[in-house]
Amino acid sequence: MYVCMYVCIDQMVREALRDDRKVMMTKSSSIDLVTQTDQKVEQLIIKSVKEKFPTHRFIGEESVAAGEPCDLTDFPTWIIDPIDGTTNFVHAFPFVAVSIGFCVNKQCEFGVVYSCLQDQMFTARRGRGAFCNGEPLQVSTEEDISRSIIATEFGSNRETEAIDRMFSSLRKIVCIPVQGVRSAGSAAVNMCLVASGCVEAYYEIGIHVWDVAAGSLLVTEAGGVLMDVEGGVVDLMSRRIIAANNRTLAERIVKEIDSFSPTRDDAPLPKQ
Numbered sequence: 001m002y003v004c005m006y007v008c009i010d011q012m013v014r015e016a017l018r019d020d021r022k023v024m025m026t027k028s029s030s031i032d033l034v035t036q037t038d039q040k041v042e043q044l045i046i047k048s049v050k051e052k053f054p055t056h057r058f059i060g061e062e063s064v065a066a067g068e069p070c071d072l073t074d075f076p077t078w079i080i081d082p083i084d085g086t087t088n089f090v091h092a093f094p095f096v097a098v099s100i101g102f103c104v105n106k107q108c109e110f111g112v113v114y115s116c117l118q119d120q121m122f123t124a125r126r127g128r129g130a131f132c133n134g135e136p137l138q139v140s141t142e143e144d145i146s147r148s149i150i151a152t153e154f155g156s157n158r159e160t161e162a163i164d165r166m167f168s169s170l171r172k173i174v175c176i177p178v179q180g181v182r183s184a185g186s187a188a189v190n191m192c193l194v195a196s197g198c199v200e201a202y203y204e205i206g207i208h209v210w211d212v213a214a215g216s217l218l219v220t221e222a223g224g225v226l227m228d229v230e231g232g233v234v235d236l237m238s239r240r241i242i243a244a245n246n247r248t249l250a251e252r253i254v255k256e257i258d259s260f261s262p263t264r265d266d267a268p269l270p271k272q
């Protein structure tokens with residue numbers, strides 16, 4: 001099932017990158033884009049899984065946008081971002097990923113991130129390590145943040161308060177100083193870069209559970225750590241995350257972040 005699904009998705013994304021990158025609609029803001037490919041890939045994944053596991057549940061980015069609940073329960077749940085990096089996809093910027101996390105009892109059991117244009121299949125199973133195209137992954141051993149590259153994103157929230165806090169955090173981190181700041185334009189790819197040891201840490205406020213479910217397992221199985229931006233245990237529904245190679249760097253980043261709390265992914269939907 002999985003090989004067939006992967007081949008179909010790979011072909012669908014590559015053909016769409018060539019022939020149809022049109023924006024179909026926007027969601028939370030004019031720069032929160034959706035394409036037909038986002039929807040078609042998510043429908044293909046859900047259909048394929050349902051045929052084999054009809055009782056399983058799903059949290060899909062585009063299904064939630066269409067009104068499906070975003071509730072992570074103890075039931076076996078597939079957490080899907082069909083195209084992570086949709087803005088990149090629309091611009092043919094080469095970091096476009098499909099991210100699928102599988103959770104039971106609210107714990108990720110396996111995660112897959114396929115970085116389409118790099119043809120890199122990142123996989124992790126809880127307790128069994130993280131891999132890229134079958135090669136084991138290991139986070140960076142760097143303990144000194146001034147010798148690190150940090151990844152972050154600005155998301156699609158352009159509210160003044162949020163932007164002010166994001167730029168305040170970024171300024172403090174840049175001026176530590178760190179050796180570089182990067183934005184792949186995809187949370188999942190940023191987390192794969194942490195798991196691969198290319199980037200020491202990634203943080204973002206504004207992500208969704210589907211952006212980071214699979215990547216969170218990749219990072220921890222590659223020897224890294226996850227932390228809330230205020231230093232506590234990460235909550236994948238809180239829309240805030242630090243994924244780092246070790247606690248030293250994660251705690252250092254916490255000191256510089258002006259945090260805020262977006263509406264949670266599992267917040268009750270506003271009454272109609």
Ligand SMILES: O=P([O-])([O-])O[C@@H]1[C@@H](O)[C@H](O)[C@@H](O)[C@H](O)[C@@H]1O
Pocket residue numbers: 061081083084085086087153154155156185186187188204207208211
């Ligand atoms: O929407 P999408 O391309 O699946 O996911 C994207 C995330 O990967 C990214 O971290 C975030 O900054 C963007 O706003 C967007 O949410």
Ligand SMILES: [Mg+2]
Pocket residue numbers: 081083084085187210211
């Ligand atoms: Mg995403």
Ligand SMILES: [Mg+2]
Pocket residue numbers: 038061081082083084085086
């Ligand atoms: Mg997406």
